Every structure is written in structure tokens, then in C-alpha cells.
Amino acid sequence: MSWAAAEITDTLTHPFAEPVIRLGVTGLSRAGKTVFITSLVANLMDRGRMPQLAAAANGAITAAYLQPQPDDTIPRFAYEANLGCLTAPDPKWPDSTDRISELRLSLRVQPSGLLAGLSGPRTVHIDIVDYPGEWLLDLALLDQSYAQWSAAALTRAKGRPEGDAYLQQAQGVDANSTLDEPTAQALATGFTSHLNASRAAGFSDCTPGRFMLPGELAGSPVLTFAPLPSEKFARKSLGREFERRFESYKHNIVRPFFRDHFAKIDRQIVLVDVLGAIHAGPAALDDLRNAMAGILGAFRPGRNAFLTRIFQGKRVEKILFAATKADHLHHSQHPQLTAITQALLREASDRADFAGAKTAAMSIAALRTTVENTVDHAGKPIDVVRGRLLETGKQAAFYPGDLPDDPAHLLSPARAGADKWLDADYAVMRFAPAPLTLRPGDGPPHIRLDKAAQFLFGDKL
Numbered sequence: 001m002s003w004a005a006a007e008i009t010d011t012l013t014h015p016f017a018e019p020v021i022r023l024g025v026t027g028l029s030r031a032g033k034t035v036f037i038t039s040l041v042a043n044l045m046d047r048g049r050m051p052q053l054a055a056a057a058n059g060a061i062t063a064a065y066l067q068p069q070p071d072d073t074i075p076r077f078a079y080e081a082n083l084g085c086l087t088a089p090d091p092k093w094p095d096s097t098d099r100i101s102e103l104r105l106s107l108r109v110q111p112s113g114l115l116a117g118l119s120g121p122r123t124v125h126i127d128i129v130d131y132p133g134e135w136l137l138d139l140a141l142l143d144q145s146y147a148q149w150s151a152a153a154l155t156r157a158k159g160r161p162e163g164d165a166y167l168q169q170a171q172g173v174d175a176n177s178t179l180d181e182p183t184a185q186a187l188a189t190g191f192t193s194h195l196n197a198s199r200a201a202g203f204s205d206c207t208p209g210r211f212m213l214p215g216e217l218a219g220s221p222v223l224t225f226a227p228l229p230s231e232k233f234a235r236k237s238l239g240r241e242f243e244r245r246f247e248s249y250k251h252n253i254v255r256p257f258f259r260d261h262f263a264k265i266d267r268q269i270v271l272v273d274v275l276g277a278i279h280a281g282p283a284a285l286d287d288l289r290n291a292m293a294g295i296l297g298a299f300r301p302g303r304n305a306f307l308t309r310i311f312q313g314k315r316v317e318k319i320l321f322a323a324t325k326a327d328h329l330h331h332s333q334h335p336q337l338t339a340i341t342q343a344l345l346r347e348a349s350d351r352a353d354f355a356g357a358k359t360a361a362m363s364i365a366a367l368r369t370t371v372e373n374t375v376d377h378a379g380k381p382i383d384v385v386r387g388r389l390l391e392t393g394k395q396a397a398f399y400p401g402d403l404p405d406d407p408a409h410l411l412s413p414a415r416a417g418a419d420k421w422l423d424a425d426y427a428v429m430r431f432a433p434a435p436l437t438l439r440p441g442d443g444p445p446h447i448r449l450d451k452a453a454q455f456l457f458g459d460k461l
């Protein structure tokens with residue numbers, strides 16, 4: 001059946017069903033989810049900067065508006081407050097997210113071309129969920145036992161910030177001793193400090209995610225456990241109880257989140273702060289690769305009974321892997337960044353069996369904070385970006401380092417456990433959002449947000 005015929009049948013058989021696209025925005029903490037959602041919505045409401053989104057460019061989208069979301073019990077995404085931060089006279093980044101929220105954007109679409117005369121305007125809803133990136137990591141826990149997770153967590157802890165201190169602490173307790181709550185709490189506290197310190201140093205693979213962002217669960221038994229070196233535990237022992245709490249964590253915290261918010265996703269964008277990880281060094285880049293493999297592996301059908309059940313054979317139709325914050329780089333380096341992103345996630349996406357799903361990789365900036373410049377450096381022209389530094393508020397030109405054409409030049413040493421990059425030093429600067437004077441009809445400036453939107457849901461408009 002041709003596309004047009006399929007579309008017509010659909011309108012005939014479901015004349016009143018309004019299509020809903022559930023857009024999954026997936027990314028670790030600080031990957032750029034909240035800024036992406038805010039800017040995407042703003043640029044769909046004011047479409048002047050969306051030439052690569054066909055339905056915006058050809059005028060098919062006649063209106064965009066926010067509607068009450070479908071889930072009454074989830075807080076609404078603070079779109080206006082977040083956009084307010086980005087567009088204030090003294091703009092700032094929105095705060096890191098500490099709870100889940102949801103937004104429904106509705107587009108009025110007047111089909112053009114062949115269908116123009118056949119059908120009237122349609123409404124297409126786009127539902128988007130925002131959540132703290134820390135929670136995403138837990139997806140990889142679902143098919144691990146306490147013993148498997150413990151072994152991996154203890155191996156990772158070696159040499160990482162505050163890891164050795166925790167290892168010592170764990171060696172010092174007898175896992176088979178009778179459960180004693182103060183000991184349990186001390187271990188959980190020690191392990192949590194290690195997780196927080198590791199994350200601050202740029203490591204991604206820090207589980208359980210809620211330990212770093214406990215909210216109202218702080219102090220509850222379900223967050224009071226930690227990895228232990230042994231595998232067999234006596235009844236009523238500390239180890240046995242930790243094992244039970246780990247299972248309870250998966251059952252009561254991890255599963256409901258993924259059941260409620262991941263199962264229904266049609267289209268997915270995976271946001272990755274690749275530049276940030278490169279800057280943090282080979283170990284951080286390899287850790288990012290590993291963490292993403294664990295997360296995306298969960299989308300592999302048949303991998304685990306729970307996930308197979310919640311997805312029920314439903315597959316994500318399109319997945320976009322996006323390196324965020326590309327405004328840190330002159331566009332002449334964007335192809336390299338995209339290639340690194342693709343290579344970094346290759347194993348993950350192959351393993352995840354995204355067969356049938358259309359995938360692509362892109363370098364994007366949800367909010368462009370810089371302008372491009374070519375300057376003379378020791379008699380050689382170099383491509384830089386210029387922006388306002390977050391720390392000092394001063395304007396600065398910035399060259400992050402030469403990204404290799406061959407991604408293996410970064411990924412291989414990272415995998416081999418190199419402790420620093422050989423030929424180059426990759427810097428990052430944090431830029432503040434630039435003060436904006438938007439023309440009517442224009443959304444905030446971005447890089448390739450329109451291309452990303454076209455890939456993700458352009459076919460549905």
C-alpha cells in the first residue's frame with residue numbers, strides 16, 4: 001500500500017483518533033535532556049528556525065499549542081520556567097532535574113500536496129517525558145543479580161574517587177554477621193559518597209541511580225544497601241538483607257519507572273555528552289561507552305522477561321543518537337564528533353537489536369551559545385567558537401582540541417585503559433546561554449534541532 005493510501009485508510013477507519021507520538025528523550029545526567037525538550041518545544045511553537053523540518057518549512061503545521069498531558073498524576077514539565085531561564089535578560093541554564101515530569105505539545109497540521117483536498121486539518125500530539133538522568137542507569141540493573149552487580153560495582157570502584165575507601169570499609173565487615181542497621185547505613189553512606197565523587201569526576205556508570213538523587217526515599221531500606229564481596233549469605237545476615245533490598249529496589253523503583261515511561265515510546269532520541277566525556281579522559285569515555293551499552297542492551301528483545309513483557313513486541317521505530325552541546329565546536333569538526341558518537345554507541349546499538357528501527361547519528365546543540373570564528377594562531381588559521389563563559393561571564397574564544405577523523409584513535413586507547421590522551425588535550429568550557437533578541441516567529445537558536453525533529457517525527461506530520 002502506498003503511503004497516501006495507508007494514510008487515507010487510517011483516517012477513514014479511525015476518523016476521530018488523533019495520532020500521538022510518544023517521544024522518548026533518553027540521556028544520562030547532564031546530557032542535555034531538559035534543555036533539549038525546552039528548546040524543541042519552543043522551536044515547534046515558533047518555527048522560524050526550523051527550515052529542515054519539512055512540515056514547518058512548507059507551512060503544513062498551522063498551529064502549535066500546549067495541552068493538558070494524558071497522565072494526571074505526573075507533574076507537568078516546567079516548560080515556561082525553563083524557557084524563562086534560557087531567554088531571561090541575564091539567561092541561565094535550568095536546574096538539574098530531580099523528578100519526573102511530562103508535557104503534551106499538539107500540532108495542527110494541514111496536509112499539503114496530494115492529500116490537501118482529501119482530508120481536513122489534523123491534530124498530532126507529541127508527548128514528552130523528562131526525568132533525572134541518574135534513573136536511566138538503573139535499566140541495566142534489571143537483569144543483574146545482587147552478586148553480579150556487587151562484583152561489577154566493586155571492580156569499578158578500584159581506583160575511582162573514594163572507591164578505595166569504600167572497598168576498605170566493605171572488607172572490614174562480615175557479610176554473614178547478623179544484620180545491624182547502623183552498619184548497613186554506614187556502608188550505604190560510604191558507597192553513596194563514592195558514587196557521587198565518581199560522577200563528579202566524569203564517570204557515568206554509577207548505580208544505583210537513586211542513591212545520588214534519593215528525594216523522599218532518602219533513608220528508606222530500599223536505598224540502604226551496598227555491594228559486598230562475598231556471594232553466599234547466611235539467613236538473617238547483612239548480606240542476605242542487602243540482596244533482598246537490591247531486589248526490592250529493582251522491583252519497587254526501577255520496574256515501575258520503565259514500565260510507565262519506556263514501554264510506550266515510539267520514537268527515541270538518545271542524548272550523549274560525548275565532548276564532556278572526552279574531556280574527562282579515556283577512562284570516562286570508556287565508562288560512558290559501557291554505561292550506554294548496558295542501557296541500550298535492555299532494549300534487546302528477549303533479554304529479560306520483565307522488559308519483554310512491558311515492550312510486548314512493540315518496537316521503537318526510530319532512534320536518533322545525538323552528541324549534544326555541539327556549539328562547543330566549530331562546524332568543521334562536527335563530522336568527527338558525529339563519527340565518534342556513532343562508533344561509541346555502535347556496540348550498544350548492535351547488541352540492542354534495533355533491527356527494524358531506523359537509526360541515525362547527529363551532532364546537535366539544543367541551545368546554541370556560541371558564534372564561529374577563524375583566528376590566527378602562530379601563523380596558522382584555526383577554527384574556534386566564541387561565547388560567554390559561565391564562571392566569569394567574560395567573552396572567550398575557545399578551541400577544544402583536534403578531534404581525530406578516525407574514532408578509533410580515541411576509542412581504542414580508552415578501551416585499553418589508557419590514563420590520558422596521547423596526542424592531545426581536550427578542553428571543555430562551560431558557556432552561559434547568550435542573551436537573545438528573538439524576532440517574532442523565531443525560537444531560540446540551535447544546531448540541527450530541525451534536522452533531528454525531521455528524523456524523529458517529520459514523517460508523522
Ligand SMILES: Nc1nc2c(ncn2[C@@H]2O[C@H](COP(=O)(O)OP(=O)(O)OP(=O)(O)O)[C@@H](O)[C@H]2O)c(=O)[nH]1
Binds near residue numbers: 029030031097325327
Ligand atoms: N553549550 C551548550 N550547553 C548545553 C546545551 N545543552 C545543555 N548544555 C549544558 O549541559 C547542562 C545540562 O543540561 P540539562 O538539559 O540540564 O541536562 P539533563 O540531561 O536534563 O540533566 P539531568 O536533569 O541532571 O538529568 C546545562 O546546564 C548546560 O550547561 C547546549 O545545547 N549547548
Ligand SMILES: [Mg+2]
Binds near residue numbers: 033096
Ligand atoms: Mg534535566
